Amino acid sequence: MTKIASNLQIDSARLWDTIHETAKFGAxxxxxVRRLTLGPEDKQVRDWFRGACEAAGLEVHVDALGSMFGLRKGRDMSKPPVGLGSHLDTQPTGGKFDGVLGTLAALEVVRTLNDAGIETETPICIVNWTNEEGSRFAPATMASAAYAGDYTTEDILGRKDLAGVSVGEALDSIGYRGDEAVGLRKFGAFVELHIEQGPLLEAENKTIGVVDRGQGIVWYDGKITGFESHAGTTPMPLRRDALATLSEIVLAVERTAKAHGPNAVGTVGEAVIAAPSRNVIPGEIAFTVDIRSPDAKTLDAIDRDLRSAIAEIGSRRRAEITFDAIWRKPPTVFNAKLVDAIENATKALGYSHRRITSGAGHDACNLANVVPSAMVFVPCKDGVSHxxxxxxxQVDCTAGANVLLHTVLAIAGVAS
Incomplete structure (x- = not known):
């Protein structure tokens, strides 16, 4: 790395300005920010991003699922580019930083290299992945998952929102169904900067989280069938109360996750009584469970213990319980050399840091299955996101962008 590269810093004010400029789209x-995938506000920010990429001298390509790729040429174009980026869509009541920081910091890295007149040995490609959030279309992170081969393009194009609009129709409506095949654009590595979306960095007063792994996730759908009966005339010992049964299951989820801690969490996120009435004992309830751990064996152990507990609860309360795992994402282990490169850049820049596990899913977690990948976290206030x-x-966002810059320089190299 040349001397100019070792002293290089991103333009903090420019990055901060672009974050707030794009926050106008769906403010x-x-x-x-409310910027749902493939809606009018998403088109606005995409058009802005395309223009900014082209102004920075990048070749912009769009694939069949609308993911945007801005290519900065390197000295050796035979090498696959270093990818960096995130997403620009938000939750229905989202914030200014989730995804946006990583995408705009990637743009700022390119702008900084341009300003310094630095040519990298390896090309660089910045990315805006379609539908990371999953708030309009399911599944979340669908474009990067299709890139990694988890879904076919046709499957994703056919997915519909609650209004019956398909992904394909939504892409066409905003003009972002590209002609490039999904997965055609290969990377030599991929690095994503993101806010932590949790409280650890802020609590420990650390500036950078060096993400070495991501949580594995198992989602369950459950159904409890008891017996509806009169709330006033049915004696307590004779009841088959689905809601009371669920209350024990909720506590079993909490107890089981704690027993396999500290790096395991469990949540009952939904519960719907089939025919609720003030004076009727609930007879049928549908519920969901979300279990997460960075260790696959822990997920298996939680599954075993939870099923055992649910069987005992159902037998004792004379309720029929179905409990089905509907989705499993294995834990992500990020590329060790890339994680080390991030940590080395962080140390060289003098930022306080810690190794950290990502509790949320990200595009980089999908990419890690097919490309050497890693992530950089910066704190967010009170751990609040979505x-x-x-x-x-601004200080933390700048630090994260500087780590991204120097990680890219370390792996892409400076052309001599």
Whole structure:
């Protein structure tokens, strides 16, 4: 690395300005952003991003699922580019930083290299992945998952939102169904900068999270069938109360996750009584469970213990319980050399840091299955994300972008 590269810093004010400039697209009265995938606000920010990439001298390509790729040429174009980026879509009541920081920091890396007149040995490609959030179309991170081969393009194009609009129709409506095949554009490595979306960095007063792994996730759908009966005339010992049964299952999920801690979590996120009435004992309830751990064996152990507990609860309460695993994402282990490169860049820049596990899913977690990948985290205020109150400081965002810059320089090399 040349001397100019070792002293190089991104333009903090420019990055901060672009974050707030793009926050105008879908701005909410409470200071957040509502920019649902492939809606009119998403088209606005995509058009802005395309223009900014082209102004920075990048070749912009769009694949069949609308993911955007801005290619900066390197000295050796036979090498696959270093990919960096994230996403620009948000939750219905999202913030200014989730995904946006990583995508705009990638743009800022390119702008900084341009300003310094630095040519890298390896090309660089910045990316805006379609539908990371999954708030309009399921599944979340669908474009990067299709890139990694988890879904076919046709499958994803056919997915529909609650209004019955398909992904393909939505892409066409905003003009972002590209002609490049999904997965055609190969990377030699991929690095994603993101806010932590959790409280650890802020609590420990650390500036950078060097992400070495991502949580494995198992989603379950459950159904409890008891017996509806009169709330006033049915004696307590004779009841087959589905809601009381669920209450024990909720506590079993909490107890089981704690027993396999500290790196395991469990959540009952949905519960729907089939025919609720004030004076009827609930007879049928559908519910969901979300279990996460960075260790596959822990996920298996939780599954075993939870099924055992649910069987005992159902037998004792004379309720029929179905409990089906509907989706499993194995834990992500990020590329060790890339993680080390991020940590080395962080140390060289003098930022406080810690190794950290990503509790949320990200595009980089999908990419890790097919490309050497890793992530950089920066703190967010109170660990809050997916909320209009989501916030991060200019200093921390700048630090994350500088780590991204120097990680890219370390792996892409500076042309001599």
């Amino acid at each position: 909410t009265p409470k200071g957040g 909320n209009e109150l989501e916030d991060a400081t």
